Amino acid sequence: MAGRAPAGPAGRGGKDGGPVADRADAIRNVVLVGPAGSGKTTLVETLLVSAGVLNRPGSVVDGTTVCDFDDAEHRQQRSTGLALAPLVHRGVKVNLIDTPGYVDFVGELRAGLRAADCALFVLAANEGVDAPTRALWRECAEVSMPRVVVVTKLDHARADCDGVIAAARAAFGDKVVPVYLREGERLVGLLGDDHAHDEQRGNLIEAVIEESEDETLMERYLGGEEIDRDLLVTDLERAVARGSFHPVLPVDSSGGVGATELLDLIVSGFPSPPEHPVPEVFTPEGRPGPVLSCDPDGPLVAEVVKTTSDPYVGRVSLVRVFSGTIRPDATVHVSGHFSSFFGGGPGADPAPGSHEDHDEDERIGALSVPLGGTQRPVDLAVAGDLCAIGRLSRAETGDTLSDKDRPLVLKPWSMPEPLLPLAIQARAKGDEDRLGQGLQRLAAEDPTLRVEHNPETHQIVLWCMGEAHADVVLDRLENRHGAAVDQVELRVPLRETFAATGHGHGRHVKQSGGHGQYAVCDLTVEPLPQGAGFEFVDKVVGGAVPRQFIPSVEKGVRSQMEKGVVAGYPVVDIRVTLTDGKAHSVDSSDMAFQTAGALALREAAAAARTSLLEPVDEVAVLVPDDLVGTVMSDLSGRRGRVLGSEPVGEDRTLVRAEVPQTEIGRYAIDLRAFSHGGASFTRTFARYEPMPDNLAAKFKQG
Template sequence: MSRESGGGAGQAGAPVATRPEEIRNVVVVGAAGAGKTTLVERLLVAAGVLNRAGSTEDGTTVCDFEEVEHRHRRSVGLALAPLVHDGVKVNLLDAPGYVDFVGEVRAGLRAADCALFVVAANEGVDDATRALWRECADVAMPRAVVVTKLDHARADVDGVVAQAREAFGERVLPVHLHEGGRLVGLITGDHGHDAQRAALVEGIIEESEDETLMERYVGGEQIDTGLLLRDLELAVARGSLHPVVPVDSTTGVGATELLDLVVAAFPSPLEHPMPRTWTPSGGPGPEIACDPSGPLVAEVVKTTTDPYLGRVSMVRVFSGTVLPDATVHVSGHRSAWSSDPGGATSHPDHDEDERIGSLSVPLGKAQRTAHAVVAGDICAIGRLSRAETSDTLADVDTPLVLEPWRVPEPQLPVAIEVRTKSDEDKLGTSLQRLAAEDPTLRVEQNDETHQVVLWTMGEAHAEVLLDRLASRYGVDVDEVELRVPLRETFVGPATGLGRHVKQSGGHGQYAVCSIEVEPLPQGGGFEFVDRVVGGAVPRQFIPSVEKGVRSQMARGVVNGCPMVDIRVTLTDGKAHSVDSSDMAFQTAGGIALRDAATRAGTCLLEPVDEIEVLVGDALVGTIMGDLSARRGKVLGSEPASEPGLVVIRAHVPQLELRRYATELRSLAHGSASFTRAFAHYDRAPEQVSAQLALR
């Protein structure tokens, strides 16, 4: 695509770029309801891709993803909307704003080179918006701020800009002002806004590589507009200045100015820091560059399943050129970087060659054919049946792996059951496919509780997953009460007698053993002690007694859950020269343990997790009080690495954490997060034990 080529609606094929400098990859982020999707549609209208009715000339309608987001429907996700403005291809990536889909946001940040941060003029900057800003800052993403909903009755553009500067720093600076239903540019002229223009110009000049520019400006010299725009691009690319543009998505005021800013001041893929590469064997790989003639290195940033097209992969090309029908090497090595090795089981490591299908550029539900996609661009690839989200596509002869972006750990467990027997066989395959699409989903087959558990990001995420199971794969499931894996142990010391004597003609079964059982401290495990004297139990059968005790412990003694933290001492027994056997003494060992349990009594142990909650200073007391109400033990708190945030550590029973992901979000208005890891088992209170024993 040349600088003069332009683009618009009704194109036979997709808008094509032949050089990375002709591309801008922009992820549109912001809180739910801020107006992101409406803004994207308005920009498509301004570029001539859509008509004012919101559809292309051939009738394709762009899905209202934000409305979908509020309904928690299955279309929630990262959506690509390409356009051409002033000869530059702009790939808009519309990211969901609902906090459950932060994984999609992170995928968008990986695929993009700059972010449009959308804030509604009537809502301002809330805690959820601040959390999203931190998401962008964590990956050093250059950002610009777009203020939307200018026509709302409670719109306060100046107030929102002031809030944004207070929340995000003094480098949030307007480049346009909204006055009388039109925009006033601060770079192209003063228009009576001397103080605001001066703040912007000084902010731009401070990032200039021309050390004489500030002195000349202070001396009264008029700085050339082109020079300011060049240095604005430098400041934005460095992440040291965040320009603000108001856009009225209803009337379109500001849309063209925003596109001008994107083309003139946003970094191209050439300025995007390249992710590190590794070889499939785990060694360091070569540095890559955004070069269409270089080796192919691309990444799957989103995977969807279409009922007609099959699996479709949205791919960001970092190096090389993708061609249709080419054979590529597909690599996925999540476990190498996973903080939770068990969490990688839904996405096993793999290395294989695969022939790709057609190349296209999606817009809404339409797929427009592309004949080649160069480094820096984004496209959709069909028929990649083995590639999963965050996998790397590379040349077959020189396979490489990109370190995947950081995926948030899912913290809301949802237990499910199929409604009909006929769906049982389909469930496993369907869940595998969902996990391939969504790295934030972890599927657990819990052998202890005999439940299928989906670890999700929140209620909306869980609802979307269950809806996809039904609509895409025809598997209807019900959410059921989540069970936690329990243990039991002895309350006090006791003795037990195991007597297994049977005569049935021929060889019988004969084994008698006496044991003493005493509880061990928490985490003590199991100890077996042999104190038999005089050969009362022949030496060859002592391991049989231990094996029988261990087997009974695994099956449970009273409540049907595994027994832990006991010491069993074998003190005496009897044997028969003919009828005693390994199996007889195993059976006697189990009987002896059950007998001791009836004498001493047992208690239930419940699993306890150690959690870390990241929360703002103002909510520390609220969160600590809530943890105490959950029978939690607060271990302490400390300032986080980021100012204004605190990390609270606590031990909390798993039973009290089943809905914590949702309840914490409500308590902290979406601004807190937490991680969890198993800590130990602890004795459950009598009232809790009574409830658990009934399940």
Template sequence: MADKGNARRPAGQDLGASSPDRIRNVVLVGPGGSGKTTLAETLLASAGALPRAGSVRDGTTVCDFDDAEHKHGRSISLSVAPVVHRQTKVNLVDTPGYADFVGDVRAGLRAADCALFVIAANDGVDDATKTLWRECADVGMPRAVVITKLDQARADYDGVLAQAQTAFGDKVMPLYVPERSSDGEVTSLTGLLDSGDGAYDELRGSLIEGVIEESEDETLMDRYLGGEEISSEVLTDDLETAVARATFFPVVPVCSVTGVGCAELLDLAVTGFPSPSEHPSPEVFTPAGATTEAIDCDPKGPLVAEVIKTTSDPYVGRLSLVRVFSGTLTSDQAVHVSGHFSSFFGAEQGHEDHDEDEKIGALSYVFGRTLVPAEAVVAGDLCAIGRLSRAETGDTLSSTDDPRVLRPWSMPEPLLPVAIQAASKADEDKLSQALGRLAAEDPSVRIENNAETHQLVIWSMGEAHAEVMIERLAERYSVNVEQVPFVVSLRETFSGPGKGHGRHVKQSGGHGQYAVCDITVEPLPEGGGFEFVDKVVGGAVPRNFIPSVEKGVRAQMERGVRNGYPVVDLRVTLTDGKAHSVDSSDMAFQMAGGLALREAGAATTVTMLEPLDTVSVIVPDDLVGTIMSDLSSRRGRLLGTDKVGEDRTVIKAEVPQTELVRYAVDLRSATHGAGSFTRTFAHYEPMPEEVARQIEPRDHH
């Protein structure tokens, strides 16, 4: 993230901001390949923050957080670069477009107050684009639409604009019209709010009506329809109101190759986008969970800031990208760090609640991978803090004498499991700490150490996400791992009654080992657990060894009797046995109890039980049939469907977990990124015998 020893102000710009009113936090959102990063670079170059467009790629300054960007050839993490335009600091927050990295998209939405929704003129609006639009809509993010790649061979500005209006509503309206030369090159933009060109009267009229429909002046529409000329100043003020309400979405065409449209886009950001003080702040609580009064974006208010992103750098260690919502951060300031994911979202998120005081290190403004020293950072601004060792992504920073907790933003649920093991003993010694750091950096990763399967599992958003996590283990933390097949936690149960005889007799000089026991087994109803019944008569098994038999039976139940999975829902009755006055022992009767259960399992039918999840799959209406058929092919039991919005349907089904291992990948492929699903454990039920016969026995060693 940081260039070693390269902490200079980009192109001589002063990146400090004295007031929230002089800050705009703008996140770039759009599908992969739409040109977000190139647009950010071009905006920086056009404002003089970079020597030229594209210098991001030669290492002069880098508009990304880590070197993996270059390896994968696409943005895979959130990055920040500020530009000063018209005495206003515009923090450009670039986000990945690939679905695996939606966690960084949501982090970027939290950091910003308005979004540039980027669509390529040669690609149009697909289902993945619609999904990202919903991500913005779900958090009420104000948006402007930027149509890029106007110079591409298949570019169709008018067609893509029409697609956007169809997909996102009639309040998506062009603010500018691209003007082309005789050979088709975009040479300039004409602004519709101040255009006197009669060729654009209809477009201009629709735009003005759309803007003043959001005006707080209820007389404005009547005056306009009555023929009054509305001043551009009034329209600009009402445009900001309309955009801030996330009910009106101006469209700006931009050509990143020539820079046409960049000045207009930055003007819109400064004059038409809400400042941090105009954008609602998150809910605030005390660490104990009590609601507190809302915070204002006031540099003189109580300190409340949030860690938007954490990453590790080989030169400066851990870096925390922070959004200041209230107060002012200063270097060497003592802060209270609060992490309360579990309180808001449940312990299954894998992030334990924590509260501690820390002294922050140096403050910096972030310019891609360059850090520019900062003395103080006011409310509304973004900065980086070095060596904040205990803070995780999503944590709140506040004053030590008045600690606060912000409600964290909603994190996506990682649904693709990848089982790993250390490549060597040296890797094993470092693996746990390295995984903990990865989870602290990226809340869309969940680390599971499964006590039943004894597997270490990285739950990720998809294959690309998992690949990046494994690469970071190797490159950042020098920990190499190997992927192994993921194991689902199955169960075994007896299908009918049976008998077992356990005999453990050994003579090896001195004291031997002697224990014999006879048991009967009976299945219990689902959820019946385990019962042990003593029906021994005449002291055939001495009283002090009866608990030993039970202990041995329980141990064998954990190890299984068919394929090595735990046995459940069983009653075991001890009916008879034999003991020796010298050679019998606790351990001998434990061994005999286990042997008796194994023999009972061999003498009767043992059924494999598999866990089923209730899944809710949301897909576009035209894919409902395809996805229902796919769920049925996975042995799913369909439970019903419901409409979601205008063009999507949720399909509910119960599906065996063994059929869901790669469902996150398969669903994305089948729906071209438009489908999503959630899963919750339902229950265990018998696995079909033809499936059970394919299970490899587990090795408990």
């Protein structure tokens, strides 16, 4: 928007520190979004060189290597996590937030979108617009993120800039319009005085006028009136800021052509933080909080958008300040309330990411801005800015920092649900002690990782976003936290039940001199409808089992039900009737009748027909229309029952089915493979159902 850039320099920085913004309107938070390999990180380096932060990629400034991405650790950070690189252009501090392009790390992408006010959507000139790229565009659209399309890799042997732009317009709409064309070693602005590209210039002018708030402008233009260039530029920048118009710029990273023009558009056309609404605020108790603005003098409200931990450096939190000002050594209130916003509550499972709710006051350490492998100190961070904070020992990704005397909580951004389960165990005894702490730290860093300690299967299960995410988690466990683990076969929690009525006789008699044990009971076991639970009925007559020992029989039966009677899985949905028994005036006891009850249940199971029950999930698959048949066929091959389908938007379909859990352990990987990243799914537990006998046989003992 015209006039958005400040009149004087507000961004500043010193020899020993990073750039600092004094005013919120002198900041632009720009997230780079695009598929893996599109050239996002190279574009960041090009813009840093153009702004004078670097002499060249990986160069040395003030005696320090500030952007060295050559080692393995930095390569992994680039591909799997957020990276922040600040610069100053025309007196405006620009925070460039690089995000991973792999679908496994969409959680990091959403964190970057939360931290930013605008986006550069990066496309490579040698690639098309595939399904994962469309998914990234939808992620931006769902949060109404203003975005400019940047075409990179112009010098690639297979580069086709015009073809990529045409593909982008076909995929994302006719509001994706070039504003610059590359001619040799320069860019030509289509709103300038060069009329050599009249057709493209006319398309741009018409697209801009359609977005204008002046409803007479189109009529005047079609009537032959020459529209003032400054008016067109102002309307273009307004349309960009409100997210309804997406200019396209080519940038040649090898020669830097287009970098300055892109920075100019970022400064003039992208919204500043005060123009971006502050997320909804609540008190820690869940009551609505005040409506805040991006005011450096307002109450402190900041959010941890990324957490990293290192055995030597400790925990470092990357923070976006939405209101107020953060200074070193201040005491802040740290609030994490995932379950308040995403379910949970007393007795419920932890919220996504294994984050437990917490509130505590902490004193923050030094403030800095990261650039490559270095942390450059700063003396404050005002509303709208980003910074890194050390020594926040309890802060996790998604947590809110606020004034300790006036604690507030921001509603966290939505987290994608991890759907790939991975069962692990410590490789050696020495790894067991480090495993728990390592998992705790990784869960604090990554809300898309869910750590499950399954009480039924006694396995540690890591719920990940996909294979790449799982590989990163396992690598960090071993190399960063010193806990080596092995993958083991995932066990699905099955159930057992009776398929027909059975009778059991439990006799527990021991006479070995002195006080003995004596208990006899007879049981009838009947199957109940699914979900009916357990019933215990007393039909003993004549005091065959003394009244005080009838609860003992029930307790023994329940204990055996937990252990299983066939394959070691819990028994459900049965009615057990105590019909007869015997007792001894001296040797009968509570424990003896517990044992007899358990023996009788096992004998009834051996005499009757039993079945295994498997958990069934309701699965909803969002898939491109041309793959609906493939998805339905695949689900049927997994013993699934397709329930139906419904259209979603113009080119996608939601397929619903019920599928046994034993068949979808790797579905996240398989679906991504045959849909080329174009499909996604969710799963929720539906119920338990009998497992086919041929499959159940391999689970049953003996």
